[in-house]
Amino acid sequence: MNPNRLNRRIIKFLQVLADDDTLHLRKKTGHPIVVACYGGEKRHFVLSSSPSRSYPKRMISTVNRFVRQLPITNKPTFT
Numbered sequence: 080m081n082p083n084r085l086n087r088r089i090i091k092f093l094q095v096l097a098d099d100d101t102l103h104l105r106k107k108t109g110h111p112i113v114v115a116c117y118g119g120e121k122r123h124f125v126l127s128s129s130p131s132r133s134y135p136k137r138m139i140s141t142v143n144r145f146v147r148q149l150p151i152t153n154k155p156t157f158t
Contacts, residue, residue: 082130118150
């Protein structure tokens with residue numbers, strides 16, 4: 080899967096989980112960062128701007144680990 084396409088899917092997935100209208104992207108230099116409030120708690124998630132060949136597998140597990148740590152009741156998995 081194309082890394083940019085995967086990043087867009089991750090952003091959409093995290094947007095669904097975020098509190099209303101709290102998600103935004105931040106990138107001063109380096110990696111893009113997704114910032115949002117989840118269950119009233121502000122959290123950030125770092126995406127890679129220069130992914131490697133194992134990027135899809137690594138990011139799927141990283142997103143799922145991030146979601147497990149969120150203070151929300153429904154914890155879906157990213158595939």
